[in-house]
Structure formats: structure tokens, C-alpha cells
Amino acid sequence: MLEVVFLGVGEAFDEKNPNTSILIRIQEKGAETNILLDCGFSAVPQVWKEIPDPEEIDSIWISHFHGDHFMGVPPLLVRYWEEGRKKPITIMGQKGIKAKITDAMEIAYPGFTERLNFPVEFVEIEPGEEIYFRDNKLRSAENEHSRRDLALRIDSGDIAIFYSGDGRPTQETKNLAQNSTLLIHESFRFEKEIPGHGTVLGSMSMARDTGSERLALVHIQRDERQKVIERLKPIQYVKGIYQILVPENMERLIL
Numbered sequence: 001m002l003e004v005v006f007l008g009v010g011e012a013f014d015e016k017n018p019n020t021s022i023l024i025r026i027q028e029k030g031a032e033t034n035i036l037l038d039c040g041f042s043a044v045p046q047v048w049k050e051i052p053d054p055e056e057i058d059s060i061w062i063s064h065f066h067g068d069h070f071m072g073v074p075p076l077l078v079r080y081w082e083e084g085r086k087k088p089i090t091i092m093g094q095k096g097i098k099a100k101i102t103d104a105m106e107i108a109y110p111g112f113t114e115r116l117n118f119p120v121e122f123v124e125i126e127p128g129e130e131i132y133f134r135d136n137k138l139r140s141a142e143n144e145h146s147r148r149d150l151a152l153r154i155d156s157g158d159i160a161i162f163y164s165g166d167g168r169p170t171q172e173t174k175n176l177a178q179n180s181t182l183l184i185h186e187s188f189r190f191e192k193e194i195p196g197h198g199t200v201l202g203s204m205s206m207a208r209d210t211g212s213e214r215l216a217l218v219h220i221q222r223d224e225r226q227k228v229i230e231r232l233k234p235i236q237y238v239k240g241i242y243q244i245l246v247p248e249n250m251e252r253l254i255l
């Protein structure tokens, strides 16, 4: 069984919705694997609400180095230190992930990296690489964004989840997203093209072109989110091809 929890669905500076951050809970053969997708500055309290147990998160994927996607990692790790975590944690992302997280830790809580009483392991997943985290296959592809952003695909049994991070789709991300069970895409504006960002219409085309079963729109511009919800209400299913949803914070999906 695989559960997706949309801990936060907001963009960087939204006062109502915490930064986009998604928890993937995978249950297999009696064991549970918890992977967190992005952890921004306003997302981290959502993580604590959903998963108060300091041992439960196994891995964090960071799509790119904008604060609303990775600045929640230092407080998360330091709270785990406070609460006596012992289990290793794996932080995954693009080339340079270790240096960036170490720097962020040093700025936020100097000297704490050495004091953590649990191992922090770093794994780079560059486009073209295939990494296994337990039984789950992970691959990445580069989006078009103002900072280098990698979209992630997780294959777990016959379920495939694609998460864009921030950015406009590229041919590479479309290739990676083929036949996803769930396509989670940043959709900053409804239709207005902004360099380096996705749109609702672009995400809908991507879901159709990739043969994805469900599309979840996240990271919608704060003044546009309500309008997007209103405009999409009557649609929900696009020509019977895929289901479209605009998840709320803490909304869950069982796949």
C-alpha cells in the first residue's frame, strides 16, 4: 500500500498554505518506508504534526535549493537531535546536496552537524542514474527553473509517482513521467507563462501526453489558488483520461 500525504501545498510566500511538501508512506511486507519530498521553511511544522515520532522519516528528497524547498531541513534535524533520534536519515538530491545542507546547518545552528547523534547519509540522484532506496526505484530529470531543479520519479511495485519540484516541464521530465499513477506538478499560474514555472494548463497537457492516471496541482500562486479551485471544480475528470485534483494541506490519497 502506498499513501501520499500533501503536508503543504503552497508556494514560497503564501500566508495560508505551508510550502509544498509531500510525504510518501510505503508499506511493504510489514515494513514502512517514509520518504519526504521537499522540506521548506514553512513546511516543517506540518511534518512534526503528521509525524511526531523522530525515528519515522527514512529519507528526504530535495528538488532544488530554494528556501521554500530545503530550509526546513536544519530545524528538522536539530529537533531530531533534541528528541534523541538514533536511526540514520538519508538526504537525496542533485549534485552538491551534501555541501548545501551542511552549509544551511552551519548558518542556522552552527556546530550542530557534528553533534547530531544519528548518521546523516547523502545520496546524489542525477539524471540518467537509477538509485534504489529499499525496494523503490528512484530517477530524476531536469526541469526548467531559475535554479537547477530535478523532478523525481519513484517506482514502488506497480505504482509510479512523479514530483516536479518547481519548474516548467521539459522533454526530459515528460519522458520520466510516462504512465505515472500520480503526477504531482508545480502549477504556479493558470495559463500565464512565466519563465521557469509551470502552469495549470501545461500540467494538464503533461498529464495527458504522459498517460498519467491522476494529476495533483501544487505550488499555485497565492492570489490565484482559489480561482484555480473554482475553475477546475466542474472538471475533475478530463475526458475520462485522468483525474485532476487540487489537494488541500494534509489531504491524503491511497494508491
Ligand SMILES: [Zn+2]
Residues within 6 Å of the ligand: 011, 012, 066, 068, 069, 166, 219
Ligand atoms: Zn518553490
Ligand SMILES: [Zn+2]
Residues within 6 Å of the ligand: 064, 066, 145, 147, 166
Ligand atoms: Zn524554486
